Amino acid sequence: MNKAETMTATPSNAAAEAPAAAAITLIEAITQALAYEMRNDDTVLVLGEDVGVNGGVFRATAGLQQQFGPERVLDTPLDETTIAGLTVGLASQGMKPVAEAQFDGFMYPMVDHIVCHAARFRYRTRGRLTCPMVLRVPWGGGIRAPEHHSEANEAIFTNVPGLRVVMPSSPARAYGLLLAAIREPDPVIFFEPKRIYRQYKEVVPDDGEALPLDVCYVLRDGSDVTLVTWGAQVKETLEAADKLAGEGISAEVIDVATLRPLDFATIAESVSRTGRCVIVHEAPKTAGFGAEIAARLAEESMYDLLAPVERVTGYDTHIPLFRLEMKYLPGVDRIVAAAKRALANG
Amino acid sequence: MNKAETMTATPSNAAAEAPAAAAITLIEAITQALAYEMRNDDTVLVLGEDVGVNGGVFRATAGLQQQFGPERVLDTPLDETTIAGLTVGLASQGMKPVAEAQFDGFMYPMVDHIVCHAARFRYRTRGRLTCPMVLRVPWGGGIRAPEHHSEANEAIFTNVPGLRVVMPSSPARAYGLLLAAIREPDPVIFFEPKRIYRQYKEVVPDDGEALPLDVCYVLRDGSDVTLVTWGAQVKETLEAADKLAGEGISAEVIDVATLRPLDFATIAESVSRTGRCVIVHEAPKTAGFGAEIAARLAEESMYDLLAPVERVTGYDTHIPLFRLEMKYLPGVDRIVAAAKRALANG
Amino acid sequence: MTVAAKFEIEYLQYLDPQGKPIGKLPPAFEDPKTLLPLFKQMLFVRTFDDKAIRLQRTGKLGTYAACLGHEATHVGIGASMQEADVFAPSYREYGAQFMRGVQAREILLYWGGDERGNDFAVPRHDYAWSVPISTQCLHAAGAALAFKLRGQKQLAVACCGDGGSSKTDFYAALNSAGAYQLPLILCVVNNGWAISVPRSAQTGAQTLAQKGLAGGLHCLQVDGNDLIAVLEGMRRAAERARNGEGGSVIEFMTYRLHDHTTADDARRYRDDAEVKDAWTRDPMVRLRNYLTAQKLWSEDEEKAWAEECARKVDVEINAYLETPVQPVEAMFDYLYADPPADLLEQREAAIRREGRA
């Protein structure tokens, strides 16, 4: 499928049916996208733990089993290896499964089937078998949850050829990127920043319009420093930009949105104007995905950089249980401080 | 345990027993280290598939079961989840298990126990339970092996707090680093570049001397460009340095050896002198561990860099089956070309 | 027809739901007095559970996994272990843990978002709660392997749920227990539900006990609301294990009378009628009736003990509430025995951000 097709708009009858748009949260946008695509493509099915009657522990699949029946929305036995393996099996035989990992910390047993099979079916068989699947993963910290419910582990997948790794940070992007992910003929790991599942509402027309899967979004224009981030830290980063503006510093804010493949051109273009870059992410610093962005800058934007690149990230330790977790996560102050350092230097 | 202890020399009686040193290969050095430590610490045991009578598919454990008995060298049922889980269980109850993953491509089912448990036991229990274990992994491509036998997947672990990630590239470093890994009170992922298992021999005295687990090795001094690499590519990188020398270019070669924690100081010091850095690794480029080194340079050595950082790596695709694999791996020519680019720029 | 193999799985129950003995009790229970401290422990557990739920409801605790209805199974499992044995819980076996010496304040600290809750003063070698389902089963197998290799007569006991018995780690544990003949008891606490997924959706197997056949283990199904059956089942399995006869899978039939956790609302997916029916098999009622019939227990004694339990739990709650938050450096100080230099720099930076030097 080429990019044009991936982004094709709604079949016109579906568009006609679309109800008047109401403001919805990020998680409601997920549900809306799932329902849209299930209506329009009967090979799409949803599977995971508690996704059926219960509608998922975060309610992402609320109402879907009632609407589409237990043959389209399947509760699985409690085993992530099972979910991953069945998903690969379904995808390779004409279905488009959208699997859910209940939490980030429970996806590790899925790594084998994703890396060894989902990411390789097309390659291994020279295109004979493919694996069009989406793995949805509620991701990240900050919701006062128990252990293993707060992890930023995207780096496990960003070095794996054959995958796409996506992370929306607004209701509209959640809707458009999830539609694109489902329509994508190759496997997509779709991280959902759970801390902002219900952070704010936004009008997201249920028009079936997908967003491109290889584009970074400039959320705010600026000229002094480029702040690059993804997931829930988009919130703090935008707040930091506000704060910097209050001090007369103009910060550009980029939501990476799709980590793999990375739209480095958008970042490079911004840095060519600002000369300064602060990368913000929740995951631990060392060998987090921020490293790749900094590396690309060191390779391709060195002559544009007026100051050393800065990374504002989780510390190189596990995210603590919730009494301390907010001290682990990067926050507005650390972002502001890094931006000022970048401006003070060079 | 502090660093001094980690590096403590042999108990004198063992040293006395040490046989006259003969030249050995990297894999023989592994065997020698395992045998040394099993003699000197009876909590050390070896487990994995075919590690017993068969001595491992690469013969790393050859003779150990005969020497130490089936209670110290255990064949496991054929399941990597089992190996990882049992290893964590053993380690947390007073044993020092050295587990083997038969090949890099079979370690993915181990990720869950390593990330969720091995890397966290100390943290989770505030030091009450710990996980002193080593996972040995024959690693990388270039041996004309079947699918899944040639992977450079170190990036799966380098973002994980609580782990150490080590990769020797010579018989002496294999011996010294494996001893250190076994003595280390925290979990170590020990990648063994299988392509150079039998590449050359070197005299490695069986003296029980461990090497530090947080040090990069400068293998060759140079003043024009710094070549940073690890694993089997050390061979090609040294050859590239030779070739560059032939053209009057003086290349410093650094073997990272321990990826996590990274001894960035050694790299930074070198780049402060050369102003140019080429990072070489087998793994796919995007979000490979080379990104972290480039990122550190972009953060901490920007003012030293006279030219953009270069990465010479595997392509962002799977390593092909063996008819094409040597075209996938970085090689002398690509390294030389990158070094020259670095010198031409800036 | 040539038969390659034949199996039978035994079911144990000694008291009916009203507490009346069904047939002869096992010899160990000829003197029912031994049951009294366990019954009192069960009451303590129920008091603790109830107060922990309330604490969560008032915002003073994080998500909490209640154990309402599991008291006989949990206390019975804990009571069947020796000090040197190793216990690997999932996340709601407080009854077993109290028997092993874990303190209520530790449990609260853990669910209160503080890692120190895992630093049990006693027992030092038991595993912490295990959130990733059934992974603890393999750690217990590893512990059992350590015991076996060292020639120690200890055993390892792991608990998982009915849902947890679908997890590949559970299968891996029973497979290795069989392969190495390990002193391991895998306790499947079948409470009917895995969050919203009923037992019937987890597997096509008639019983969860029979999963042990896959590894050649001893299999048993017991009434998990009948403390005597629990103790007798565990006794048999422990005896086998200590005698070097290998591992067991025991399925304890009980019921989750509460929501999955305080973050769950079970009304979304299960009938009130089913819950009501399950209350008729409440493990407390059964044992209370039996002990009362044996003249070992009375309403007055219950009232007095209930009050004492409440007092004891309140002491624990206060100890929990008064525990100050860990300093920021705690997130760095337990990661490595020998922390790398970069990490120490991050630690210093974090302390500086607190306004401390």
Add this chain to the structure above:
Amino acid sequence: MTVAAKFEIEYLQYLDPQGKPIGKLPPAFEDPKTLLPLFKQMLFVRTFDDKAIRLQRTGKLGTYAACLGHEATHVGIGASMQEADVFAPSYREYGAQFMRGVQAREILLYWGGDERGNDFAVPRHDYAWSVPISTQCLHAAGAALAFKLRGQKQLAVACCGDGGSSKTDFYAALNSAGAYQLPLILCVVNNGWAISVPRSAQTGAQTLAQKGLAGGLHCLQVDGNDLIAVLEGMRRAAERARNGEGGSVIEFMTYRLHDHTTADDARRYRDDAEVKDAWTRDPMVRLRNYLTAQKLWSEDEEKAWAEECARKVDVEINAYLETPVQPVEAMFDYLYADPPADLLEQREAAIRREGRA
């Protein structure tokens, strides 16, 4: 004693090692002529296998996993499937694959280090060889789930080894087959060894067939050197699956007469005596004797067919040897349907490095 559940596992064998019927054959074999093409296929497989090993020994093939001794099991499995069914092999079931239409040259290409060996001309929907042990079992379960959800009467068949039956993926497959009542047949080809590890070290279970009980599946153990038993076992399982009665685990008792692969040396870990003894149960001998006794086969016919097999295999070998290496861009061209821009740049660079524009 109250019994919670009871099981019996049947064992199927119809021909003794000398090819004499033991009792009555299943109705389908009243006319033994149906066996003839399968016997010829088995002979073809053996010829292929032998020539592939030699090819490897002379450096013209990479590591190769021989199937010597498995012919009855593999051919019988393949023969029991319909075209629309899906087969998920491990890495040595050539006999089954030939029955499904896979070409010998494809097998050679794969072991010769060329991905095009996985691009079967026929059957398009079967799975490729699966190196990560038993992961294919779960893919087959997923395929079976797809069939079931679409209301198709197809079935999925996966093969794994005795070692593979220890793998958590195998357990996950049987667990989900039971939970969803899937049309899935899990064939455990028990050839006694997993590289150097004997069947006895994999599990404490008496039979590997009984592992199916863990998921409530139909379980059967069959003599895998007896083609009739293999076919009858598969027939029963396939009938159940197509009737919506769910999945089966069948254990095929056979023996690995060769090294694990050409990279292995079995003399390191197993007795010659054991191998010698296993040869007395050679599946070829058994069927040959039977068909000869039925006057359906003769030495002359065998000689002629053997020569034809050799010729056919040589054609395939030549086709393999003459297949040119893929161009360097092949490593980029099948990764994504819609390759990212950076990857296309790397592709161009790789082509340039070849000295091509």
